[in-house]
Amino acid sequence: MRTMPTENLPSLPHPQERRRLLQWMAQSALFATVPAWAARASRTANNATDSTLWPQDSRVPGGVARLSLGPASARPQATAGEAQLLVVGDMIEWTALVGIALANPPGEQSIEVKTDGLARTVSYTVRDKRYVEQRLKVSPKTVDLSPEDNARYEREAAHLKTVMATFTEPLPSGNLQMQVPVPGRRSSSFGLRRVFNGQPRNPHSGMDIAAPTGTPVKAPLPGRVIDVGDYFFNGGTVWLDHGGGLLSMYCHLSGVDCKIGDQLQTGDVFCKVGATGRVTGPHLHWSVMLNRAMVDPALFIAV
Numbered sequence: 001m002r003t004m005p006t007e008n009l010p011s012l013p014h015p016q017e018r019r020r021l022l023q024w025m026a027q028s029a030l031f032a033t034v035p036a037w038a039a040r041a042s043r044t045a046n047n048a049t050d051s052t053l054w055p056q057d058s059r060v061p062g063g064v065a066r067l068s069l070g071p072a073s074a075r076p077q078a079t080a081g082e083a084q085l086l087v088v089g090d091m092i093e094w095t096a097l098v099g100i101a102l103a104n105p106p107g108e109q110s111i112e113v114k115t116d117g118l119a120r121t122v123s124y125t126v127r128d129k130r131y132v133e134q135r136l137k138v139s140p141k142t143v144d145l146s147p148e149d150n151a152r153y154e155r156e157a158a159h160l161k162t163v164m165a166t167f168t169e170p171l172p173s174g175n176l177q178m179q180v181p182v183p184g185r186r187s188s189s190f191g192l193r194r195v196f197n198g199q200p201r202n203p204h205s206g207m208d209i210a211a212p213t214g215t216p217v218k219a220p221l222p223g224r225v226i227d228v229g230d231y232f233f234n235g236g237t238v239w240l241d242h243g244g245g246l247l248s249m250y251c252h253l254s255g256v257d258c259k260i261g262d263q264l265q266t267g268d269v270f271c272k273v274g275a276t277g278r279v280t281g282p283h284l285h286w287s288v289m290l291n292r293a294m295v296d297p298a299l300f301i302a303v
């Protein structure tokens with residue numbers, strides 16, 4: 001096993017340069033086995049490999065690491081623990097987009113990569129990030145759960161674990177920049193260490209957007225509806241699958257205008273803002289999940 005440090009982001013070839021290189025590869029005898037692939041790639045190079053359309057690199061708990069995997073004739077397979085990773089790019093430069101869980105400790109981390117049958121480890125460093133504490137007052141029965149509510153919560157958690165493990169193809173197109181699902185004030189509350197009625201609970205793993213009950217919620221990227229439910233903490237909830245282990249979740253909804261299996265395009269309305277579940281008032285809770293890690297949605301919003 002070989003370890004390749006990837007502390008610094010590589011400077012990717014400019015899209016036009018990349019396209020010229022792929023065109024040359026398509027015509028070159030050296031690459032006789034891949035001319036059709038390279039010709040196709042050269043036509044789509046601007047989209048599939050435009051790194052400005054990927055999430056920002058932020059190597060902190062709750063962030064995303066963009067790790068260069070170098071060139072290879074076919075897309076490398078990359079994994080972190082049990083989770084398969086999203087690999088984007090083309091044969092000139094592949095990049096793994098790695099979601100870093102909020103619970104991930106700072107320090108050295110690594111992923112496993114298989115390229116053309118060879119396995120290696122790629123390591124990177126997660127920096128520390130101190131998220132501030134948020135104190136909230138909510139209905140006491142949503143903090144000290146009755147045995148019935150606790151049993152319900154555990155059933156829901158087991159179900160959601162299977163939803164979160166979703167990894168499907170086709171992989172998302174090169175454009176991973178998301179549109180904000182509802183207009184409104186976006187709180188920077190991702191990662192806050194939350195204390196409900198004086199008791200510490202899980203950190204806040206999404207972005208809250210203030211909006212009145214009934215505001216239509218729009219799909220931020222093309223995606224398929226993979227779960228619809230009414231959950232104890234999250235209230236009315238919809239999960240979307242964008243492919244390649246990139247998922248998004250919408251909570252506290254007052255209405256759901258979609259069903260499991262529906263295919264949505266960017267901008268399609270599929271649910272409505274509400275105040276269901278454990279909330280202090282109407283808003284949209286929006287989570288983005290990459291390789292089973294909740295990451296900061298702000299990293300995906302077009303700047």
Ligand SMILES: [Zn+2]
Nearest residue numbers: 206207208285
């Ligand atoms: Zn929230």
